[in-house]
Amino acid sequence: MVDPSLRQSPLATLHLGGREGQPAPEASVHLAERRSVGKINLRADPGDGVLMNAFESVLGYPLPLDPNRTSGDGKRGALRLGPDEWLVTVPGGQENALFGALGTAATAAGGKHVALSDVSDARTILTLAGPRARDVLQKGCGLDLHPRAFQTGHCAGTLLARAAILLHQTGDAPAYDIHVAWSFAAYLWVWLEDAGAEYGVAVGEVE
Amino acid sequence: MKRQRNRLDVGARIDRSRRLRFHFNGKPYEGFAGDTLASALLANGVRVVARSFKYHRPRGIYSAGMEEPNALVQLGGGASSEPNLRATQVELFDGLEAASVNCWPSVNFDIWAFNDRVSGLLPAGFYYKTFMWPKSFWHSYEKVIRKGAGLGTAPEMPDHNIYEKRHQHCDVLVVGGGPAGISAALAAGRSGARVILADEQAELGGALLGNGERIEAASGVDWAMGARAELDGMDEVRVLSRTTAFGYYDHNYVLMVERVNDHLGAPPGTLRQRLWKIRARQVVLATGSIERPMVFADNDRPGVMLAGAARTYINRFGVKPGNRAVLYGNNDHIHQVALDLADAGVRVEAVVDVRAKAVGEAVAAVRERGIEVMAGHAVGGALGKKRLRGVEVLALNEKGDGFAGDIRRLRCDLLCLSGGWTPTVHLFSQSGGKLDYSENQACFLPGEARQAVSVAGAANGVFALKGCLGEGAAAGRSAAGKLGFREVGAPEALPVAQGEAGALMPVWRLPPVSKGERRFVDLHGDVTVSDIELAAREGYSANEHLKRYTSTGMGPDQGRTGNMHALGILADIRGESIPAVGTTTFRPPYTPVPYGVMAGRDVGVLADPVRMTAMHGWHERSGAVFDDVGQWKRPWYFPRTGEGMAAAVRRECIAARSGVAILDASTLGKIDIQGPDAAKFLNRVYTNSWNKLAVGRCRYGLMLGEDGMVMDDGVTSRLAENHYFMTTTSGGAARVMAWLEDWLQCEWPELKVYLTSVTEQWATLSISGPNARRLLSELAEGVDLEADAFPHMVVRSGKVAGIEARISRVSFTGELGYEVSVATSYGLALWQAFQRVGENYDLTPIGTEALHVLRAEKGYIAVGHDTDGSVTPGDLGMDWIVSKKKDFIGRRSLARADTMRTDRKHFVGLLPETRVPEGAQIVAEYKRRPPMKMIGHVTSCYDSAALGRPIALALIAGGRERIGETVTIPLTLQGRVVKAEITSPVFYDPKGERLNG
Amino acid sequence: MLRIECPHCGARDEAEFSCGGEAHIARPKEPDKLSDAEWADYLYMRTNPKGILAERWCHTFGCRRWFNIERDTVSHEILRVYAMGEPRRESGT
Structure with missing residues (x-):
């Protein structure tokens, strides 16, 4: 086990240090980084029922097969990225174990063509929540985020400002997980703080 | 401060208890909350508000809306100054400062007005004809002409306001907040649809705000206010006032600009405007119409105004636009306005109506009031200069196309015009909709x-x-209905009393009353009937030609009031119908949009993402100078105190060749390739063969486009039986990933291969130099680094500095080298661990510049640097990497006649006398003056520490056959000529012994 | 800005996609048997019709999947979205 204290946030260059967790009574959006999440990119044929069952038995929930859908909960879940691609999340530090278990299950199920890639550090997750979170996102995101169109449990690969993101609505507050490439995270954080300025932004404690 | 002498005592939508002070052309005035700058100026009796574009004639307020051709003003000063705003749209605020544009030194005494007297010398196309010769003099003319033909002054300081963008989806977008738009929004909103109602004015109502009409028992304005309250109470309805929809694009994508606080003077640092990007499932356009004027001699005198505008100034702003009025037109509206003027205490001299039989309720009412109706008459000319003093009226002949009888003069200071209405079809036309001409209504x-x-x-x-x-209600209901929303209990139609209306009679031009008179068609551009006639005589009789030759409709007002006349006159000249002549194209934006709102927040640090590697913080603290590689910031070099770039790069290069150097290589593109057909796939996308690469081995690969040209290169490792790990150039990462997916999904779906981009998962550093192995051995655990156990082009897993790592023995410098990759969040820790143990080895951080020098010394290509999309492997002398035994992308193109030419440009080395710029042209036979035959160009050039001299790489026609020859690099702009000897591109360690360290 | 119906993600703005040009241009099975002119035809020549064009699009910022559409190059109306590998429709149907 590698010493996790050696890990660094992509936001380190922003020197947010003193501002994290500071009370911001006027704030109607809450912005934070959820760093300690293991992520595995999984590719497999969704038509292979045996394989899908094998994955479900490892994960404890089925891989979502419908467009823009997720399964599991905020800590452990799967986001559908495409017709044969998912992002599986686990609490940070458990990704190696899960990676191994998924690989073993795939082999046992006779899956000859499965791809697993550890992408825990390829992206980080910025969380945005609060009554004006949707307004902040609509400043840079062309998706229709109205509750009639995008709800808790929905996810979508899309663009936010000038960054590619994976957007996941995690709560009705509304609350969102914004998965963004490591090297774009600082840019996007600055963008989100700027976009949220008129509503008041509270910078959350980093998990 | 002057009294508002033209202000009515009661009525209108202004708040007389809130006085607002403002300055116009330096003079102080006062208006009321609810005024526009134009209404406040009229209230204060200001007549001349501008000078015209070409002749610098005095001009007054002509309209009450966005169609205003005359009253263009520059608002504010300094950073927030904005030119060419229409005074009729500028909402008054306390402290407003505005000035006329296009006059110097002042609006009442304008030096350029001499243009008006010599106007015979300034016909249509004057600038095209005159100042194009001699060509080289244009720059001198231009400065003077621009001063005379200026259109305000662009601010030169950074804008202190904030502009934003916002995406919004809706079921029904209604554009226009007049009676039709309000009705549409109510109907759609009541059905539960998501509705946006956008209106350019400060409050809803549209024409109702100005025309005093009634709905049910209430005034039209009260009805609109009631509707607004109802709309505001609906959860899914958003009303956007002060918002102009200016562009209608594909698939119901509509751009709108909301003026958030211009009406408050847009204090610095506040949100001034917001760009709305609307995607609507259905759109209802209720954009209204614009009144047309009538054309006659000197129809531009201050005091000449559109009839609807005069009505609006009375009813909405409580301003009497004149004291003694004549109305002139071809439809009932002038009669309705005559009544409003009379009610407001204006003395109405006469209503001049071109229709021989002026009938209908409004006409009768005018006659009842004892106002003279001059049916079958026309205004031949206006009198006065800086203000209207009267009009000349003539009877029309029976056909209505010429005059009969004598001139009669009427005294007036206000002349209200109505030549019918032009529907605002701009957005509809932008949406791709077709326009049909209505003969009855004389409009499209x-x-x-x-x-x-x-x-x-x-x-x-x-x-x-x-x-x-x-x-409006039907359109709103239908739009929502198409999406499955049904209005519950649709209310019955609103009762509106409506009189019988008389038909309109179009009159586009009448003959001149006297010679040389000026009948303006486009007031803003100073385009007259004669200009159009001249253009047509000179062959510019197609509408698009006419527009550009005369500049009709090309001002900030886009000819909203005059375009139909220009078209009617052109049709008349050509003897064709108006639809046969056709309209010019309607293009966005509908009204001018500031650049600021187009930029939004994409300015300063947010202009473009800056991508930083995990080690960036260390580089910054260590004083790195950064190089932009795409969006990445990469260390360019690490100067020590007092050290310049050349010295730093030289030191870094020496370290790599004699000790050990460390480079942040995290930006390399990285792709996980997994699946049973992975090797087959690599065989197809790389020029070389991948059949025999063993697990744990790496291989360099070259990728071509299907045209045979080098596209990217990199090292790919085989990590497991069915698992390969590809690296790409930093700049090519996204492109190569997309390229591979394209082939896999579209051409070879039968291949069982999955691609996953892992560029950002891995932080990578590269160490190179004779001491690289000893340095690494201090940090690596569980990996045998000995040369035999871990030879060149091998990959191993293990721990480095206690972190799970992947180690590849590869080199881009020609020295013994390793790349160490760890999960990105550990990248900085890894880097710092190397710095700690590196102290004993004088470990030197190097940047991209040293890397380039080192690879150039070895003749290694940098794709995109030494190649430009027109270079084949053969051109590079890399035939050794091109398999003869298999097909791959681009292979067939290498057998084309052109790619097999022997005189193609070859990749060679150059030994220039001095360093030359990259891109410099190379000639075999130097001449003192061009033309010279160019035989190639320099692709890379550096000062080499190892060779102690400048070296270069170049592409030269037949270069490999010219090795040993001397060529010339003429640097004309630098005033020097450099000689260079052609050599092999490998300058250093040609046998490659150092790699094995 | 077009609104494109991604078969895997639903309707999205054009900004999320990349256009791959005309569809149904299969790579020749045996490139060596083609003349230079035939190879150039495959490489460079496109129909560029005024009217209905079958073209390839990739949902670059979404699911990264390629698919085909039929688009009217005059009106920009998208008439059909179909999977990669599905044949084109006969014209006029």
């Missing part, structure tokens, strides 16, 4: 639509209030 109307859009009210040629309300 929306025809067949191409997108999910309907048009209601005046924009659709329905000008009467009752029709607008009905058609």
